Amino acid sequence: MTHVMTPVPPIATDLPPLVIAGHGTREAEGVAVCLALVDRVRTLLPGVRVEAGFVELTPPTIDAALSSVLDGGVPHAVVVPLMIGSGGHVREDIPEAIETGKAAHPGASVVYTRHLGSPVPLVSAVRKRIATASADWSAADVTVVFVGRGCSITDANADHVRLGRVLLETGGYAGVLPAFIQVARPTVAESLSVAYCTGSRRIVVMPHYLFPGRLTSWVQAAVDEWSAGHPDAQVRVAGPVGDCPELAEVVAKRYREGSLRARTDLGSPAYLTGLLLSGRKVVAVGGGCVNRRRVPKLLAAGADVTVVAPELHPTLVELAAAGSITWRERDFQDSDLDGAWYVLATTDDPETNARVVTAAEARHTFCVRADQADLGSAWTPATGDIPGATIAVLASHNPRRSATLRNKLVELMEAADD
Structure with missing residues (x-):
């Protein structure tokens, strides 16, 4: 089966286009299922031009698809490898195709995201x-x-x-x-x-x-x-993974991660600032381990913290009993965010977290979403305290790298003080 890339009119958006980089196959059924998956991703990313390119066997090639979406002066693009593992195609073939595809567009930048891996949906x-x-x-x-x-x-x-x-x-x-x-x-x-x-x-x-x-x-x-x-x-x-909501969700998530990076020249797409929360309302939705770690830090900053959850971690129960926090012992309601300056969505339920983000967005209140950080409006940095200062690191939505850099900076500062 030969797939001819249909010209797509420019979309009036500042969102970078997406090239989904697949392997390719001689089997017509495989091509059809892959292209159905591409269509499914399009429905998840309204306003984003989404095209497919392939390493081999199936046209168009990745470099041709990339060059096409960059035509007309598009400044950025995102390439998501449609690969479960990190083999030779992910490490060598796709990066080479990206370099070829952007060769005729020297002013464009292309963000190559991580491979699919094995997240919960897959x-x-x-x-x-x-x-x-x-x-x-x-x-x-x-x-x-x-x-x-x-x-x-x-x-x-x-x-x-x-x-x-x-x-x-x-x-x-x-x-x-x-x-x-x-x-x-x-x-x-x-x-x-x-x-x-x-x-x-x-x-x-x-x-x-x-x-x-x-x-x-x-x-x-x-x-x-x-x-x-x-x-x-x-x-x-059993059948292969195929065209399904779970796979489309992961591809869209990788795109969102890459899109944030594509639209900034900074080391992280987040704008770092310090929130002065003393005496201001902060709402933490979820009573588990994440808020067990974060709520004490918010209290240390002087925030007026309300936790919304049917159950609490023992540490949070102690804070509620002492009157340090307000506990609303029930499920989340949109009105919980009335008057809030800052919100944490950290439940185990993605649907609840999505509702919290939506309610916060409607109130123009910054919200951290723990399970899918790119869908929130704020990120929590890795922080470390030294005498007279707090070091905060955001490494392009990579918590492990953030923590590693934070630790190294703390070590350097402590060594300098010795």
Whole structure:
């Protein structure tokens, strides 16, 4: 199937265009499912031009798609690799294509985001595919053979094995055995044999690929060959992740991360400032560990803190009993934010957090959203105190890097004082 990129009229927006960088396939079904996913992402990013480009096999190439969206003087673009792992395409092929694509646009900047990885939505999608294949089988009776692509990069293979452990601990399966279709071991047949030797007779093979193609065909062939020699074992093959809301959500999230970086020349897209909260109302929605850490710091800054949550962490219970905070012992209501200067949305429920952000936005009140920071209007920096000063670091929405830089700066300052 040949896909011809249709010219898209310019969109009147300052949002940078998105190029979704896929692998490509000779299989018409795989191309169709991928392009359906691209359409789904478009619905999540209104006002953003979204195009697909491919490493090989399927047109257009990534560099051609990128060059197209940069035509007409567009200053920025975002490229999201449509790749689960961090193999050679992510590390080499796509960056090279980006350089080629922007060569004719020397004034443009292109933000290349991190790969998809294994965030909660994608893990959920994988579990749904396994559940569909399992059908009438109980998860506790099923051994999953979890098949990755396999490559020469050890870290990428290790990520696949790690994700298999996540599935084991969250899915309730009898076992999860990693396998690879290329380069790395164990093979599909080897992992099927291990499952068989441990007594499993109900096996689901999960090809951890995004779309149907040659890889899924190879997995099916390997399963058919092994099953012919083991007629007493029942083996079912799950479908790939495919065009689904969970995958589109992760791609859109990667775009939003990149979009923030694309529209600023600063080290972080956030504007750092110090909030003087003494005597001002701050609302923290959620009674768990995040607010257990943040509320005491807000109190130390003199804020008048209200916590909204049906239940509280013991530390917060003590603060409420002492009268240090106001506790509204119930679920969030929009009116809780009336008069607030600053808001924290830190519940375990994404829908509640989204409601908090929306209510804060309507009141022109800055809000930190803990589960999806890019969807809030403020970020919490990594901070460290030294005599007479507080050091704060925001590293482009990368909390680990923020903390690492904060620690190094604190060490440097403490050493300078010695």
